[in-house]
Amino acid sequence: MTDLDPKFNTLPPAAETGLNGLKVHLVGIGGVAMTALAGFLTESGCLVTGSDRSLYPPMSDLLRDMAITPAEGYGQETLPPDCDLVIIGNVVTRQFPVLEAIRAQAKPYLSLPQALGTIFLNKTSNLVVTGCHGKTTTTALAAKIWQAGGFDPGFLIGGASLDFPRPWHRAGGQWFVIEGDEYDSAFFNKVPKFLHYRPDTVILTSVEFDHGDIYPNLAAVTAAYRELMTLIPAEGRLIAWGDAPLVREVASACRAPVEFYGLKEGNDWQVVSHRASGLSSSFELTGPEGFYARLSLPRPGVYNVLNATAAAAAFLSHGGEARCLAPALASFRGVRRRQEVLGDFAGVTLVDDFAHHPTAVAETLTALRQAWPGRRLLAAFEPRSNTSRRAVFQRDYVTALGLADLVFLRRPPDPHKAPEGDRLDSGRLAVDLGSKASLFEDGLTLGRAVVQAARPGDVVVLMSNGGFDGLAGFLSDHLG
Numbered sequence: 188m189t190d191l192d193p194k195f196n197t198l199p200p201a202a203e204t205g206l207n208g209l210k211v212h213l214v215g216i217g218g219v220a221m222t223a224l225a226g227f228l229t230e231s232g233c234l235v236t237g238s239d240r241s242l243y244p245p246m247s248d249l250l251r252d253m254a255i256t257p258a259e260g261y262g263q264e265t266l267p268p269d270c271d272l273v274i275i276g277n278v279v280t281r282q283f284p285v286l287e288a289i290r291a292q293a294k295p296y297l298s299l300p301q302a303l304g305t306i307f308l309n310k311t312s313n314l315v316v317t318g319c320h321g322k323t324t325t326t327a328l329a330a331k332i333w334q335a336g337g338f339d340p341g342f343l344i345g346g347a348s349l350d351f352p353r354p355w356h357r358a359g360g361q362w363f364v365i366e367g368d369e370y371d372s373a374f375f376n377k378v379p380k381f382l383h384y385r386p387d388t389v390i391l392t393s394v395e396f397d398h399g400d401i402y403p404n405l406a407a408v409t410a411a412y413r414e415l416m417t418l419i420p421a422e423g424r425l426i427a428w429g430d431a432p433l434v435r436e437v438a439s440a441c442r443a444p445v446e447f448y449g450l451k452e453g454n455d456w457q458v459v460s461h462r463a464s465g466l467s468s469s470f471e472l473t474g475p476e477g478f479y480a481r482l483s484l485p486r487p488g489v490y491n492v493l494n495a496t497a498a499a500a501a502f503l504s505h506g507g508e509a510r511c512l513a514p515a516l517a518s519f520r521g522v523r524r525r526q527e528v529l530g531d532f533a534g535v536t537l538v539d540d541f542a543h544h545p546t547a548v549a550e551t552l553t554a555l556r557q558a559w560p561g562r563r564l565l566a567a568f569e570p571r572s573n574t575s576r577r578a579v580f581q582r583d584y585v586t587a588l589g590l591a592d593l594v595f596l597r598r599p600p601d602p603h604k605a606p607e608g609d610r611l612d613s614g615r616l617a618v619d620l621g622s623k624a625s626l627f628e629d630g631l632t633l634g635r636a637v638v639q640a641a642r643p644g645d646v647v648v649l650m651s652n653g654g655f656d657g658l659a660g661f662l663s664d665h666l667g
Contacts, residue, residue, distance in 0.1 A: 215276025488554025534643025630656025
């Protein structure tokens with residue numbers, strides 16, 4: 188185990204004269220946000236290197252386009268001896284051998300959020316999109332809307348956007364839109380990422396318990412969000428989901444003006460006349476000055492309508508014109524693995540989704556049921572996240588997954604990552620779901636069962652925050 192000297196957790200003196208020619212090495216360069224940071228640094232004139240394991244598209248393609256060829260793994264030899272600064276990703280633990288080289292060579296180092304905050308976000312007004320659910324989609328929606336409004340915002344989306352060639356863009360104007368994750372920044376920087384992002388305006392979509400490996404309980408999660416609220420300057424703004432009492436409680440810590448959005452009366456921004464039609468949603472948006480727009484979004488589910496409302500409210504609150512909303516939302520293509528329809532295979536529709544928290548699972552299944560009423564809904568679920576491996580949501584998963592007609596459960600991979608005595612009992616979950624559920628040891632065996640069970644007219648949805656053993660590719664090849 189290697190600890191780094193905290194006095195080197197800083198920008199190097201060379202950065203004081205500018206970024207051009209600065210040699211920066213990124214450990215764990217293949218993540219979405221780390222690849223985006225590599226892009227920002229490269230476009231600023233830095234000479235960027237990196238290392239990682241198991242790089243795959245689209246990030247490997249983006250790195251190749253930037254002429255960056257990462258070293259393989261995290262050995263001491265992967266650190267260039269002439270680099271000026273090291274950015275250490277969240278994947279890195281104290282056991283990584285490269286840390287010994289960083290310590291021995293006294294290299295200045297930062298976490299990714301520290302680097303974003305100190306190098307880039309100190310030059311812009313920042314819209315930080317936070318919440319336990321919907322961050323990535325809402326960030327992508329906000330970037331699309333603000334771009335349509337002529338703001339030319341910088342942005343960093345925590346997923347592969349289908350509306351932009353890359354999930355990042357340097358600001359051409361005043362604003363920067365960034366996804367603000369509540370997960371911690373690095374092993375040496377154990378604070379939520381969003382605390383580094385210098386917020387001027389914050390969107391808060393929801394507050395629930397998550398990340399059981401970081402937060403011991405809901406109170407700790409709530410405290411992190413309350414701390415973020417205190418960072419919003421008095422001249423800033425908070426756009427918060429007003430239908431949730433806990434969100435309103437967290438919002439009370441904010442000294443800036445607060446505007447609530449939601450479905451219920453008493454919100455500053457209210458969704459009315461919401462209608463679902465296939466994969467699309469239509470609704471009307473009213474605000475502090477009354478009616479604003481009739482809008483259509485090519486995404487099912489009321490939660491996607493709320494995500495769009497939050498992004499629209501932030502835009503309108505900062506002088507955006509309502510006429511920009513309808514074309515921006517109507518042409519929204521979304522983010523990969525967020526209700527992404529992979530295709531129709533011999534009459535079976537295959538959908539890939541990132542859902543892993545029980546609230547997200549329930550909302551996804553409800554939306555797909557509304558989009559395809561009367562069709563059988565088959566759900567394949569992998570409890571891979573650090574929270575879903577734990578027992579905390581044992582009963583909640585029964586309720587959420589019970590919304591499907593058939594459920595194909597994969598046993599949690601790497602169960603040892605959850606404490607003994609606090610692990611999801613997947614066998615019990617299958618029993619509680621009854622005859623509709625089957626339990627499998629791996630994704631390939633599960634996939635074969637889905638192929639056997641699926642018939643024309645069915646909708647199959649994959650739900651995991653990981654690769655699910657290549658299940659999407661397997662089903663694309665074998666369904667039908």
